[in-house]
Amino acid sequence: MNRDDFPILNSGIIYFDNGATTLKPKCVVDKMIDYYTKYTSNIHRGDYDNAMKTNEAYDEVRELVRDLINAKNISEIVYTSGTTESLNLVAFGFFKKYLKKDDEVLINKAEHASNILPWLVLQKEIGIKVKYIPLDENRELTIENIKKTITDKTKVISVAHISNVIGDIRDIEQIGKICKEKNIYFVVDAAQSISHYKIDVEKANIDFLAFSAHKMMGPTGVGILYGKKELLDKTDPLKYGGGMNQNFESNGEYVLKTAPIKFEAGTPPIAEVIGLGEAIKYIKKIGVDKIHKYELELKEYMVEELSKIPNIILYNKNSKSGILAFNVEGVFSQDTSVYLNHYNIAIRAGNHCAKVLKDDLDIKNTCRVSLCLYNTKEEIDVLIKALKNSKDIFKVVI
Amino acid sequence: MDKETKREIILDNYQNPMNKGLKDDKSYILKNTNNESCIDNIDMMLKAENGVIKDILFDGEACAICTSATSIIIRNLIGKTLEEAEKIIKNYQNMINEKEYDKELLGELLVYDDIYMQPNRKKCALLPSDAVERILEVIRNEN
Structure with a gap:
C-alpha cells in the first residue's frame, strides 16, 4: 500500500530489510528539506522569525510522540539519538544509581545488543545479576516463563516489544501488570514495533520506552526515550553542555534544567526531529x-x-x-x-x-x-x- | 582461466575445504579474523619450523568466497618458506585490490582475479590473507 509515497521504490528495488531501517516517504524528506532550504536556524536561542518557526516545528513533535504512545505529559518525552542511546540513558543515567549488588535484571537471549550490553556492563560495574528468561520451543518469550524467572531479587524486566529476529510480539500489557504487582521496573525496547503495533505506555505500565525514528519511516539520528516523570526527574544526564543547564558559576555551582531538556545537551538533530514528527503524522494517517x-x-x-x-x-x-x-x-x-x-x-x-x-x-x-x-x-x-x-x-x- | 573452471575450484574448496578444524597445540600460532561490515569470522593457526610453513588449520563460519579463499591459501602456503609465503600473500592482496601483481606466484588463487567486480566480496576474499599476514608478523618479530 501507499507505494507512490516512496520515490526510492521507482528504482525497482524489492526492499525487505525494514528491520534494519525503513524507507522514507517523500513527505518526511520534503519536511526536512523545507527546514534546510527555507528556515534553518538553531532552537531556543533566536528572536527572529525563522528561529521561532524552528522552535515551533521542533517543539510540536514532543506532543505528536506523547499522543502516539499515550504518555501523560510532554515532559516525559526525551529526544535522543536513537534506541541505543535511550537504553543507555536508562541503564547508566537511572539504574546505575538505583540498583544494588545482586539485584536481578531479567532480559532474554533474543534481545538486541543494545538491550543486553548496557546490562552486562552494569553487571560488571556494580554487581547486578543479568538473568535470561528462557524462550519457548518457538524461541518466543512467554508470560509463564517470565513468571517462573522472577524472584524476590528481581528489580527490572527489560524486553523488546517485538524481537528483531524471531518477531514475536510480547504481551507488554500483561508483563506491565506483573511488574506493577511485584514492584518491578519495566523497560521496553520498541524499535521494531513502534510503527507496526499500537503502544500505550499508561495501559502497559511502562516505566521506560525506547525507539528510533529511522525504523518508523523517519530519519536516522533521532530517537525517543519515554520515561515516567518521577523516574526521569531522578535520572542523570549522560551529556552536559549547552541548552541543558539553568545556570553555572565559576565557583563550581551549577543548576540543570528539568526533564526532558536536561538530557538534551548541545544542538540536537533539528531537521531529524521535524522529520520524525512528519513520520508520526504519516503513520497515524494510515x-x-x-x-x-x-x-x-x-x-x-x-x-x-x-x-x-x-x-x-x-x-x-x-x-x-x-x-x-x-x-x-x-x-x-x-x-x-x-x-x-x-x-x-x-x-x-x-x-x-x-x-x-x-x-x-x-x-x-x-x-x-x-x-x-x-x-x-x-x-x-x-x-x-x-x-x-x-x-x-x-x-x-x- | 574460464569462469566455469574458476567456479568449480571455488565450489570444491568451499564444500571440501582443506584443513578445517583447529587443534589444541601450542606450537601453532592462532589469529582470529573478522570484518565488522560482514559476517565472516574465521580462526587460522599456522605452524612454522626452521623458516618453513609446516601446517595451517582454520575454523569458523564464512561465506563461499571466504571459505574457499582460506582453503586455497592453505593449500598454496604449506611447504613454502616464510619469505615465499609473505610474497604470495602480498601479491594476492595486490590482485584483489586491483594493484600490480605477479601471476606466476599465485596458482589457484588466480580464481579470484576478477573478484573486484563484486566490491562487497573483496573483503571476504581478503579475510584469510589478513590472518596469515598477522601470524607471519608474529613469527618475524619472534626471530
Whole structure:
C-alpha cells in the first residue's frame, strides 16, 4: 500500500530489510528539506522569525510522540539519538544509581545488543545479576516463563516489544501488570514495533520506552526515550553542555534544567526531529492497526509459499509480525543474501545484533526478511521464485 | 582461466575445504579474523619450523568466497618458506585490490582475479590473507 509515497521504490528495488531501517516517504524528506532550504536556524536561542518557526516545528513533535504512545505529559518525552542511546540513558543515567549488588535484571537471549550490553556492563560495574528468561520451543518469550524467572531479587524486566529476529510480539500489557504487582521496573525496547503495533505506555505500565525514528519511516539520528516523570526527574544526564543547564558559576555551582531538556545537551538533530514528527503524522494517517494487519497478511502468505520449498528452513513461522528468519539448507546466509541481490531483493544476513540467540537457535547466522507497509505479494513472489531456483545460487554468486 | 573452471575450484574448496578444524597445540600460532561490515569470522593457526610453513588449520563460519579463499591459501602456503609465503600473500592482496601483481606466484588463487567486480566480496576474499599476514608478523618479530 501507499507505494507512490516512496520515490526510492521507482528504482525497482524489492526492499525487505525494514528491520534494519525503513524507507522514507517523500513527505518526511520534503519536511526536512523545507527546514534546510527555507528556515534553518538553531532552537531556543533566536528572536527572529525563522528561529521561532524552528522552535515551533521542533517543539510540536514532543506532543505528536506523547499522543502516539499515550504518555501523560510532554515532559516525559526525551529526544535522543536513537534506541541505543535511550537504553543507555536508562541503564547508566537511572539504574546505575538505583540498583544494588545482586539485584536481578531479567532480559532474554533474543534481545538486541543494545538491550543486553548496557546490562552486562552494569553487571560488571556494580554487581547486578543479568538473568535470561528462557524462550519457548518457538524461541518466543512467554508470560509463564517470565513468571517462573522472577524472584524476590528481581528489580527490572527489560524486553523488546517485538524481537528483531524471531518477531514475536510480547504481551507488554500483561508483563506491565506483573511488574506493577511485584514492584518491578519495566523497560521496553520498541524499535521494531513502534510503527507496526499500537503502544500505550499508561495501559502497559511502562516505566521506560525506547525507539528510533529511522525504523518508523523517519530519519536516522533521532530517537525517543519515554520515561515516567518521577523516574526521569531522578535520572542523570549522560551529556552536559549547552541548552541543558539553568545556570553555572565559576565557583563550581551549577543548576540543570528539568526533564526532558536536561538530557538534551548541545544542538540536537533539528531537521531529524521535524522529520520524525512528519513520520508520526504519516503513520497515524494510515493507522498502526491497518499497517500491522497488512504486514501480517503478507508474512502469512510468505510463510505459506516458502513452506512449499523443501530446502528452505524457517525459524519463526508462527510469530505475528512481519519478520521472517530463514536459511537455504547448506548455504551460508551471506551467500543467500548476495544471491538475492542479483534479483534486486534487499534482505539481511547475519546475527542481527542478537549474538546470544545462537545458544537457542542452533545456528549463528540467518537470513531475515522484515516487511513494511509498502511491500507487496508480487514482491514476495519474486523472492519465492528466486529461492525456488536456489540450486543455482553458486552459479550466481561465484 | 574460464569462469566455469574458476567456479568449480571455488565450489570444491568451499564444500571440501582443506584443513578445517583447529587443534589444541601450542606450537601453532592462532589469529582470529573478522570484518565488522560482514559476517565472516574465521580462526587460522599456522605452524612454522626452521623458516618453513609446516601446517595451517582454520575454523569458523564464512561465506563461499571466504571459505574457499582460506582453503586455497592453505593449500598454496604449506611447504613454502616464510619469505615465499609473505610474497604470495602480498601479491594476492595486490590482485584483489586491483594493484600490480605477479601471476606466476599465485596458482589457484588466480580464481579470484576478477573478484573486484563484486566490491562487497573483496573483503571476504581478503579475510584469510589478513590472518596469515598477522601470524607471519608474529613469527618475524619472534626471530
